[in-house]
Amino acid sequence: MAAPRLSLDAYERGVTAGDRAVLGRAITLVESTRPSDRELARDLLARLAPRAGNAVRVGITGIPGAGKSTLIDALGTHLTAELGERVAVLAVDPSSERSGGSILGDKTRMARLAVDPRAFIRPSPAAGTLGGVAQRTRETMLLCEAAGFSVVLVETVGVGQSETLVAKMTDFFLVLMIAGAGDQLQGIKRGLMELADLVAINKADGDGVSRARRAATEYRAALRLLFPPAHAWQPQVVTVSALEGTGVADLWAEVLRHREQALASGALVARRATQARRWMWDLVDDGLREAFRADPGVAAAVGELEAAVGAGQLLPTSAAETLLARFLATTQGGDA
């Protein structure tokens, strides 16, 4: 699956020159699970890191049918055409965990951006666990920033844990909604709202305008009631029409207003520092779990023990202690 590899220098030169073909191959490299590829990817990322971090990182989620792709197409085009930005669109797609499918597989859903020379669209990594997919996306974001993209939009679906992971890698989190909550909202995970820096009610067009405005008013009230300001920024609610592009400029103005505040207060620096440390510890946890599950002593016992715990026949404390003892026996002091 991995593309033919280039040299470290070639990857670095190509990416920093903004060569889209090389960028694509560099992303394929960081997505590869081959140990030799991982090693090369690690070196490449270390080299490019100093050039990364300058983009506006925006996470975007919303239930299927809310119009995420249409909004990203409209927003991205506004950014490239009106504001001269260079926009990378990435995705974290939990379904890629199962099916290998991707919410961004079908680029025709972003007709204008797909052919926009100032835009770069990359589907979700198709392999690995959700955590692994998220990590690849974080690394891909660094590559895109090193390649000179000034805005990175990370799309995810508003179900499961993916939106939390995306919120943990972005500066601003946008939740896309549509009027007429009830049925359309069934799919939404509780607590999605808690991540929102901005809620945008889409499809404020045609005879949908007043419905969208009413919904926005309801969301403002609900957010004020349930989510009082934890910090300086109180999540905003706007209406947009991704279809007609109306409200998209105002939406971006909110992103920039948030950014100004966060830069002035130091909140952005702090948020990114926290995200970086959190990322490091997540990787440590993942690595420890991998080593643990790969341990033969653990592997031999875990299934039976977990079943007994689930059936209430064994205390979680006893099961955990048994497993940890096996792991540390194998590892500590080697093959004793």
Place this chain on the structure above:
Amino acid sequence: MAAPRLSLDAYERGVTAGDRAVLGRAITLVESTRPSDRELARDLLARLAPRAGNAVRVGITGIPGAGKSTLIDALGTHLTAELGERVAVLAVDPSSERSGGSILGDKTRMARLAVDPRAFIRPSPAAGTLGGVAQRTRETMLLCEAAGFSVVLVETVGVGQSETLVAKMTDFFLVLMIAGAGDQLQGIKRGLMELADLVAINKADGDGVSRARRAATEYRAALRLLFPPAHAWQPQVVTVSALEGTGVADLWAEVLRHREQALASGALVARRATQARRWMWDLVDDGLREAFRADPGVAAAVGELEAAVGAGQLLPTSAAETLLARFLATTQGGDA
């Protein structure tokens, strides 16, 4: 700190006989961090496990000032006096992590329950991390169930992560609120609501009744809008007066209605099985982190690396890989 120890048999006999003094000492035993105590506690829990699991486990949270203690006093008294239940009140108090203080230290806040022979009040474990405190509380819950308590109320404050941990060890999660959101809600962590099986608006007494009713209506609308039913149970909203005891019976009726549904659908069995497995894996993660941080090679490097990551001078990926390599080098194949 640890009380003089009894024999394993004496602990088992005393707890299963419902001897409050022995139960108290058994709880002190599971709270002890002395390895020998931990071992004895482990054996005791393994013996008592078959007698545990029969209580209705209810988590209760709410911001300071919402009237948690008064509600628990009223609810607990209703349960013991009217319904003949035996009620244990436990707590998970994050502040115990720092100050050693406890939200349940002052039993006078539950004047009636404190002297109720059918009730047992135990403050939050005062030592250890929040995760450790939560684990001790889970073990204490098993002891109380083995001692014949038919209802276990686990109190926690509605800030930080403690409410999530309590929701993960209970069958039903109650969030206590008061009317006049604004200021009083400032302290609430976003997303607290997502855990609620029931929201109770307290202080529906005197001239507060209409305010509480209005608040209840607002919360119903907000919950419907933001948290559509993920499963069969849609979080309910009731008004109560902990002071006068009004609404407390209706509140408990909701708990039982939820329980009936969950028993019939198998959701309760599934919830507890998931909690038990989750608990096992949490313990494994904790144990792995402990071993990791205790590793001399890791300890020597982690501070510097984490600082560099936070300052953006080092990639989280590189830092994590360095630390993991040090850990597995020490452990795998021993002192190579």
